Structures are given as structure tokens and as C-alpha cells.
Amino acid sequence: MRDLISVIGAGTSGLIAARRLGELGLESTVYDQKSVLGLPVRASGILSITGLEGLGMDYSGCVTNTLYGANIHSGGKTLRVVSNEPMASVLDRKKLNDSCYDQAVRAGAKLLTGRRITGAELESLSVRGIVIGADGAASSVASHFGFGEIRKFALTYKAEFEIEAPESGVVDLFFDRNEYRGLFAWTCPNQSDILEVGVGVLSGFGNAKAAFDNFVKSKVISELVGNRKPVTEGASIIPLSMRRNIVNESRRVVLVGDAAGQVKPTTGGGIIFGGNGALIAAGAVARHLANGSPLSNYETEFRRRYGLDLKLHSLINGLYSSFGPSGMGNVISALNVFGIDRFLSDYGDMDRPSLILKRFFLRGLAR
Ligand SMILES: Cc1cc2nc3c(=O)[nH]c(=O)nc-3n(C[C@H](O)[C@H](O)[C@H](O)COP(=O)(O)OP(=O)(O)OC[C@H]3O[C@@H](n4cnc5c(N)ncnc54)[C@H](O)[C@@H]3O)c2cc1C
Numbered sequence: 519m520r521d522l523i524s525v526i527g528a529g530t531s532g533l534i535a536a537r538r539l540g541e542l543g544l545e546s547t548v549y550d551q552k553s554v555l556g557l558p559v560r561a562s563g564i565l566s567i568t569g570l571e572g573l574g575m576d577y578s579g580c581v582t583n584t585l586y587g588a589n590i591h592s593g594g595k596t597l598r599v600v601s602n603e604p605m606a607s608v609l610d611r612k613k614l615n616d617s618c619y620d621q622a623v624r625a626g627a628k629l630l631t632g633r634r635i636t637g638a639e640l641e642s643l644s645v646r647g648i649v650i651g652a653d654g655a656a657s658s659v660a661s662h663f664g665f666g667e668i669r670k671f672a673l674t675y676k677a678e679f680e681i682e683a684p685e686s687g688v689v690d691l692f693f694d695r696n697e698y699r700g701l702f703a704w705t706c707p708n709q710s711d712i713l714e715v716g717v718g719v720l721s722g723f724g725n726a727k728a729a730f731d732n733f734v735k736s737k738v739i740s741e742l743v744g745n746r747k748p749v750t751e752g753a754s755i756i757p758l759s760m761r762r763n764i765v766n767e768s769r770r771v772v773l774v775g776d777a778a779g780q781v782k783p784t785t786g787g788g789i790i791f792g793g794n795g796a797l798i799a800a801g802a803v804a805r806h807l808a809n810g811s812p813l814s815n816y817e818t819e820f821r822r823r824y825g826l827d828l829k830l831h832s833l834i835n836g837l838y839s840s841f842g843p844s845g846m847g848n849v850i851s852a853l854n855v856f857g858i859d860r861f862l863s864d865y866g867d868m869d870r871p872s873l874i875l876k877r878f879f880l881r882g883l884a885r
Pocket of ligand 1: 564658786788
């Protein structure tokens with residue numbers, strides 16, 4: 519009997535895995551507990567253009583805005599990292615999920631919606647083949663098969679307001695350890711007349727909704743938002759660390775995306791790293807079925823390609839979380855003096871800090 523491949527979760531990671539499996543000639547069944555995929559939208563859709571290109575997917579119909587950089591605020595100081603070239607796209611998350619769905623189905627995946635898979639059913643699917651857990655940060659697959667915990671989470675609250683952003687191609691990030699410990703508050707022009715306002719705080723160190731309410735009342739945001747009510751709003755969680763292991767070889771279970779904790783701890787962005795995790799996992803599954811090579815090759819390859827970058831993101835997150843507003847303001851002033859703002863505008867890569875370091879040292883050597 520042929521091995522079944524079951525993907526639990528039809529978010530971007532699960533759908534990218536299913537698409538890749540289809541491209542490699544393998545059939546998979548994707549299960550999702552939701553009957554309408556991609557809703558409600560609780561996350562933002564800021565993705566680096568280089569990262570998106572690397573995922574090899576069609577996202578052309580999902581772009582709602584183009585971003586050229588960010589203003590980073592703390593302690594009354596601002597670091598402006600804005601390029602002449604586009605750095606990121608803002609994508610409509612529902613449309614992105616729909617596009618990933620279409621691409622997975624076109625590649626031959628079978629989708630079953632309105633199906634929550636836990637306990638006995640997971641057990642039976644794993645006996646009959648390979649299980650890919652793409653079921654998000656609170657993964658049932660990870661708990662059922664005894665994967666290690668995700669140690670660090672951010673709690674988020676975000677809303678969209680019908681207003682024009684002060685700068686249409688720039689995100690504003692606000693760092694204040696006392697208010698948004700472990701992450702930050704932000705505004706992002708999702709569309710020409712829709713401004714997203716959000717807050718993330720480290721779980722155990724604050725209440726995201728209370729921090730959001732204070733942020734909206736702050737001078738800078740209240741002047742923009744006035745008395746308007748949000749057109750969308752809601753809370754969510756983001757994993758800020760990877761699980762200790764993401765493959766269970768004996769049970770033939772692998773985790774991808776948020777379920778694995780494949781998220782940048784600096785920003786909470788998970789689509790690029792989770793999508794790449796899904797692509798690598800699909801390749802390892804195909805090789806396992808073709809020649810019996812271990813599924814753990816997936817974990818080895820993922821950590822080899824992205825481990826250093828995720829560690830650097832974690833280090834940067836630890837650094838900015840440790841500074842109070844005035845300390846962070848001083849760091850910003852120093853970075854401005856040393857011209858880091860211009861360097862980041864020219865060479866900044868949102869996903870790969872290792873490449874920024876490489877370019878920084880190469881530039882130093884070239885002088
Ligand atoms: C406020 C916020 C802002 C963000 N901003 C960005 C950003 O700008 N850029 C970026 O790259 N990332 C961002 N992220 C992170 C990004 O949204 C996630 O990394 C990404 O959605 C993870 O995709 P996933 O497919 O791994 O998991 P999910 O999107 O969580 O999908 C998991 C799926 O599994 C299903 N499921 C769960 N349990 C079961 C079960 N037992 N049986 C069947 N189905 C199940 C769920 O219904 C869901 O559809 C943000 C997140 C938040 C919260």
C-alpha cells in the first residue's frame with residue numbers, strides 16, 4: 519500500500535508544502551478545521567520582495583502596497599531606513615491564502631476543509647504514512663507527537679482604520695520596553711486609505727489589548743485616528759522561538775511554519791521562513807519515499823540554511839528588548855551618527871541579517 523501524505527493545516531505553510539509535493543509528483547491531502555480558509559485575518563502581510571521571489575509562488579494579485587523602508591522610533595529619536603528601491607510588499611492575507619490554495623490544488627493536492635484533526639485521527643494518519651504538521655503556533659500535531667515546547671510567544675492586537683497614512687510607502691515602528699516588551703508597536707499603510715495599527719508584547723510581560731489601547735491614545739496615533747472606529751480588529755499570537763526539534767523520525771512526522779516556530783523573532787514575520795521550511799520539508803519527504811533517506815535531513819537542511827539568521831534575529835530581539843526608551847533612543851542616535859541608516863537603506867535585507875553583516879564587513883575590507 520502506498521504511503522499517505524497528510525498535511526494538517528491549510529495556512530500558507532501547509533499549502534506551500536502541498537504545492538511543492540505536487541510539483542515533485544506526490545499526492546497529499548490537506549486538512550483544515552476552518553470551513554472558510556484564511557479568515558479571520560489576524561496577521562499583517564509585510565513580506566520582503568526577495569523572500570517572496572524565493573518561495574516561487576504567484577502573489578501578483580495579492581499586493582496592496584509597496585514599502586520602501588521604515589522609521590524606527592524610540593525615546594524621542596528616529597532612525598530612518600528608507601531606500602529608493604522597493605524593499606517589501608504588503609499583501610492581502612486572505613488573497614495570499616486563496617492563491618496558495620489554488621496553486622496547491624493545481625499541483626494535485628486534495629483539500630478537506632471543516633476538518634479538525636486531533637488525537638486518534640492523527641494517530642491513524644501517522645500509521646498510514648507521513649504527517650506534516652502545519653497547524654500553527656498552538657499545534658496539536660506537536661503536542662500529540664511530543665515535540666518540544668515553543669518557549670517564547672508574542673501576544674498581538676491589531677486594527678485597520680480607514681485613513682490615509684502620513685507616508686504611503688513607509689512603516690513606522692515604535693520601541694518602548696515598558697509598553698511593548700519583547701516586540702513593538704507599529705503603523706503600516708496597508709492600502710492608500712487603510713492604515714494598520716498594531717502592538718506586540720512578549721507573553722507573560724503585558725496585555726496586548728491594553729498596550730494597543732494606550733498606543734491608540736498616544737499623541738502620535740490619536741492625531742491620525744481621531745474618533746474613528748476600526749474596520750477590522752483582533753488578537754493573535756506569534757511564536758518567537760523554534761521548537762527544539764521539528765522532526766519525529768520514528769513516527770514520520772515533521773513540523774513546518776508557525777507549528778515549528780519558523781518565525782523571525784525581530785518582527786514576528788513567519789511566511790518567508792515557514793514557506794521555506796515547507797519547501798525543504800516537501801523535498802525531504804520526496805527523497806524519503808524515493809530512497810529511504812531520513813526525514814531528519816529536513817531539519818538539518820533548514821538549520822544549515824536559516825539557523826544562523828534565526829539566531830541573529832533572536833539576538834537582535836534580545837538586544838532591543840533589553841533597552842529602555844532612552845537607551846534605545848541613544849542607540850538610534852549612535853546608529854545615525856555612524857551612517858548605519860544609509861547602509862541599511864542600501865543593503866538592508868529584512869530576512870537575512872547574516873547577509874547584512876557579510877556586506878558590512880566586505881565594505882569595511884574594501885575601504
Ligand atoms: C499580528 C501579526 C502580524 C504578522 N505580520 C506578519 C508579516 O507582516 N509578515 C509575515 O511574514 N508574517 C507575519 N505574521 C506571521 C504569519 O502570519 C505567520 O507566520 C503565518 O501565518 C504562519 O502560517 P502557518 O501556515 O504556519 O500557520 P497558520 O497561518 O496559523 O495556519 C495554520 C492552519 O492550521 C489550521 N489548524 C490548526 N489546528 C488544526 C487542526 N487540529 N486540524 C486541522 N486544521 C488545523 C488553522 O485553521 C490554520 O488555517 C504575523 C502574525 C501576526 C499574529
